Amino acid sequence: xxxxxxxxxxxxxxxxxxxxxxxxxxxxxxxxxxxxxxxxxxxxxxxxxxxxxxxxxxxxxxxxxxxxxxxxxxxxxxxxxxxxxxxxxxxxxxxxxxxxxxxxxxxxxxxxxxxxxxxxxxxxxxxxxxxxxxxxxxxxxxxx
Amino acid sequence: xxxxxxxxxxxxxxxxxxxxxxxxxxxxxxxxxxxxxxxxxxxxxxxxxxxxxxxxxxxxxxxxxxxxxxxxxxxxxxxxxxxxxxxxxxxxxxxxxxxxxxxxxxxxxxxxxxxxxxxxxxxxxxxxxxxxxxxxxxxxxxxxxxxxxxxxxxxxxxxxxxxxxxxxxxxxxxxxxxxxxxxxxxxxxxxxxxxxxxxxxxxxxxxxxxxxxxxxxxxxxxxxxxxxxxxxxxxxxxxxxxxxxxxxxxxxxxxxxxxxxxxxxxxxxxxxxxxxxxxxxxxxxxxxxxxxxxxxxxxxxxxxxxxxxxxxxxxxxxxxxxxxxxxxxxxxxxxxxxxxxxxxxxxxxxxxxxxxxxxxxxxxxxxxxxxxxxxxxxxxxxxxxxxxxxxxxxxxxxxxxxxxxxxxxxxxxxxxxxxxxxxxxxxxxxxxxxxxxxxxxxxxxxxxxxxxxxxxxxxxxxxxxxxxxxxxxxxxxxxxxxxxxxxxxxxxxxxxxxxxxxxxxxxxxxxxxxxxxxxxxxxxxxxxxxxxxxxxxxxxxxxxxxxxxxxxxxxxxxxxxxxxxxxxxxxxxxxxxxxxxxxxxxxxxxxxx
Numbered sequence: 001x002x003x004x005x006x007x008x009x010x011x012x013x014x015x016x017x018x019x020x021x022x023x024x025x026x027x028x029x030x031x032x033x034x035x036x037x038x039x040x041x042x043x044x045x046x047x048x049x050x051x052x053x054x055x056x057x058x059x060x061x062x063x064x065x066x067x068x069x070x071x072x073x074x075x076x077x078x079x080x081x082x083x084x085x086x087x088x089x090x091x092x093x094x095x096x097x098x099x100x101x102x103x104x105x106x107x108x109x110x111x112x113x114x115x116x117x118x119x120x121x122x123x124x125x126x127x128x129x130x131x132x133x134x135x136x137x138x139x140x141x142x143x144x
Numbered sequence: 145x146x147x148x149x150x151x152x153x154x155x156x157x158x159x160x161x162x163x164x165x166x167x168x169x170x171x172x173x174x175x176x177x178x179x180x181x182x183x184x185x186x187x188x189x190x191x192x193x194x195x196x197x198x199x200x201x202x203x204x205x206x207x208x209x210x211x212x213x214x215x216x217x218x219x220x221x222x223x224x225x226x227x228x229x230x231x232x233x234x235x236x237x238x239x240x241x242x243x244x245x246x247x248x249x250x251x252x253x254x255x256x257x258x259x260x261x262x263x264x265x266x267x268x269x270x271x272x273x274x275x276x277x278x279x280x281x282x283x284x285x286x287x288x289x290x291x292x293x294x295x296x297x298x299x300x301x302x303x304x305x306x307x308x309x310x311x312x313x314x315x316x317x318x319x320x321x322x323x324x325x326x327x328x329x330x331x332x333x334x335x336x337x338x339x340x341x342x343x344x345x346x347x348x349x350x351x352x353x354x355x356x357x358x359x360x361x362x363x364x365x366x367x368x369x370x371x372x373x374x375x376x377x378x379x380x381x382x383x384x385x386x387x388x389x390x391x392x393x394x395x396x397x398x399x400x401x402x403x404x405x406x407x408x409x410x411x412x413x414x415x416x417x418x419x420x421x422x423x424x425x426x427x428x429x430x431x432x433x434x435x436x437x438x439x440x441x442x443x444x445x446x447x448x449x450x451x452x453x454x455x456x457x458x459x460x461x462x463x464x465x466x467x468x469x470x471x472x473x474x475x476x477x478x479x480x481x482x483x484x485x486x487x488x489x490x491x492x493x494x495x496x497x498x499x500x501x502x503x504x505x506x507x508x509x510x511x512x513x514x515x516x517x518x519x520x521x522x523x524x525x526x527x528x529x530x531x532x533x534x535x536x537x538x539x540x541x542x543x544x545x546x547x548x549x550x551x552x553x554x555x556x557x558x559x560x561x562x563x564x565x566x567x568x569x570x571x572x573x574x575x576x577x578x579x580x581x582x583x584x585x586x587x588x589x590x591x592x593x594x595x596x597x598x599x600x601x602x603x604x605x606x607x608x609x610x611x612x613x614x615x616x617x618x619x620x621x622x623x624x625x626x627x628x629x630x631x632x633x634x635x636x637x638x639x640x641x642x643x644x645x646x647x648x649x650x651x652x653x654x655x656x657x658x659x660x661x662x663x664x665x666x667x668x669x670x671x672x673x674x675x676x677x678x679x680x681x682x683x684x685x686x687x688x689x690x691x692x693x694x695x696x697x698x699x700x701x702x703x704x705x706x707x708x709x710x711x712x713x714x715x716x717x718x719x720x721x722x723x724x725x726x727x728x729x730x731x732x733x734x735x736x737x
Contacts, residue, residue, distance in 0.1 A: 014597055014598075015518040015522070017518060017519055017522035017550075017553075017554050017557070018518055018521055018522050018525075020522065020550065021521070021522040021523075021524075021525035021526050021529075021550070022525060024525070024526070024529050024547070025525050025528065025529050028529050028532060028533075038600075040643075059511070059514050059594070059598045060597070060598060061597055061598060061599075061600045061643075062600070062643075063598075083521070084514070085513060085514030085515070085516070085517030085518055085521070086510045086511075086513045086514045086517070105517070106514075106517035106518060106520065106521035107517055107520035107521040107523065107524040108521055108524065109524070110524055110525050110527075110528030110529075111528065113525075114528075
């Protein structure tokens with residue numbers, strides 16, 4: 001568990017390998033992280049008052065898309081970076097409309113992911129800013 | 145002395161003898177006619193009747209003499225005695241003596257014998273003459289008195305009369321017997337005639353039936369021969385004692401031989417069987433030798449023109465009391481055309497199954513892409529971290545090694561996913577091999593892992609078999625296709641259920657008849673009763689997407705494996721799909737060792 005108030009990266013992906021890879025990456029980035037496999041698990045634990053960001057896979061038990069829509073409906077301040085294995089333009093447009101700050105397709109460019117996370121987390125540590133970090137969407141890597 | 149001569153000679157009167165001889169001849173004639181009647185009953189009967197009437201006319205006066213002669217003679221004798229006594233003791237003379245016949249006439253009259261008068265009239269002059277004659281000298285000396293000649297004559301008359309009476313009785317008895325015999329003969333003849341008629345009627349009826357039966361049999365035989373020719377069914381009958389055989393023309397035709405082909409030896413038959421099927425056919429023939437029931441075998445035969453034909457043989461081996469096989473009898477028929485048609489159907493089914501797999505894979509593409517991208521994303525991340533580590537001054541080699549190892553695992557995982565996809569989508573010939581059915585189920589669950597996880601379907605796998613019983617000879621890909629179809633259907637059926645109620649039970653059990661039964665049980669909304677008979681029909685679907693071929697193809701695949709696929713509604717929610725597959729006994733035994 002992370003310390004209260006310290007921005008945390010919440011990872012919601014049901015694939016163990018992805019969780020393991022992101023765990024090592026975030027550890028290297030020296031960022032606290034919490035991992036969830038289902039939407040319901042996340043709902044049980046997540047406290048909207050906690051700062052941080054959410055790395056969200058769309059296809060997982062409980063439906064990541066529904067969670068994103070739910071957060072958007074609640075005007076949640078939690079920045080969401082969508083990482084998905086089956087992205088298409090329509091999904092991306094819809095996701096961005098729902099307030100996601102980035103849409104990354106698996107296999108994603110790790111540098112791009114790190115940049116997005118770092119940017120969001122830095123803003124989380126700077127409360128004088130708007131509070132909600134927005135990262136310009138970047139084009140997906142060419143051919144990995 | 146007219147009457148004395150024949151009597152003294154001890155013979156019958158000529159007329160009587162003639163008649164008696166005629167009677168005997170008639171007897172012979174009748175016997176001859178009887179024999180003739182046996183030979184020709186209708187002709188003989190009328191001839192016998194004519195003979196009877198003729199004889200009756202000829203013998204009527206003779207019978208009257210036979211009948212009355214004894215009485216005539218007795219009465220005559222009595223009158224002679226009376227005359228003698230009167231003559232001897234009263235010496236009244238012939239005139240008075242002639243009167244002595246009056247009591248005789250009276251007695252004869254009273255007895256109702258008209259011949260008494262005849263006797264008296266006949267013997268009166270005889271006695272008077274005798275009386276006159278015995279008066280000659282020497283007669284009295286010879287007989288002691290004048291009444292002696294009369295006595296002798298009377299005795300002779302009595303003897304003759306007795307003899308005639310015996311003859312008459314004998315003739316009457318014979319006549320009576322003959323009449324009885326004639327009556328009996330006539331009755332027997334009538335009876336015989338009746339029986340002949342009855343028997344003739346029976347024989348006629350039997351003959352008609354026999355003729356009718358012959359016609360029926362001929363028609364049946366013609367139909368059978370025609371059917372044999374049309375259906376190319378040959379008949380063979382082989383003696384296992386002297387190796388002789390009788391074969392129909394169609395039998396030879398099924399081997400591409402002419403009907404007048406010389407009898408073939410067992411070795412010639414063996415050589416005509418396709419070399420790939422030869423050992424199996426010989427083994428099946430050997431097995432049939434001790435089998436109590438009819439056996440069958442299918443093999444290819446090579447005709448003299450080197451063309452290959454499929455042949456099916458059904459036969460039975462007969463054994464003697466000692467249990468030794470003595471005879472083989474059966475039929476053979478060519479089913480090359482059917483085999484070709486079956487092969488075409490099989491290829492079409494395989495093509496359809498392939499198309500269906502492609503279709504299913506298309507439906508699963510999104511999930512499969514996601515499934516493949518997961519390890520790739522993990523590899524990408526591991527590599528990025530490793531690269532960052534490598535760039536540091538004090539690179540932790542152990543950590544780098546771990547990252548490489550994790551990347552390798554994920555690369556292998558990605559390769560497995562691609563392999564599964566390629567296997568399912570690739571066009572291939574059906575190949576059957578011994579496979580552990582539990583491993584097949586596991587493989588399918590791996591393939592559907594992402595789909596099931598994201599649909600929040602919980603898998604409850606229950607194995608009720610021994611490991612050695614799980615081996616079935618199947619085309620693994622085809623059975624995977626069936627299971628993918630059933631599990632995806634079950635998952636879809638439960639999509640409307642609340643989370644936590646989406647439990648999919650997969651049970652594996654062995655049935656009593658050596659089958660593996662896999663049951664896929666969902667807790668969905670079930671199938672409406674009016675649709676339960678249609679769900680296995682081609683192009684029937686309750687989904688908005690899909691061709692409606694999944695269950696139809698699945699049933700075809702399972703049935704081609706010798707199993708069954710069916711559905712039963714659950715007592716609670718949902719339905720259960722059952723499929724059976726034959727256990728590979730030999731393989732399971734090998735595993736057991």
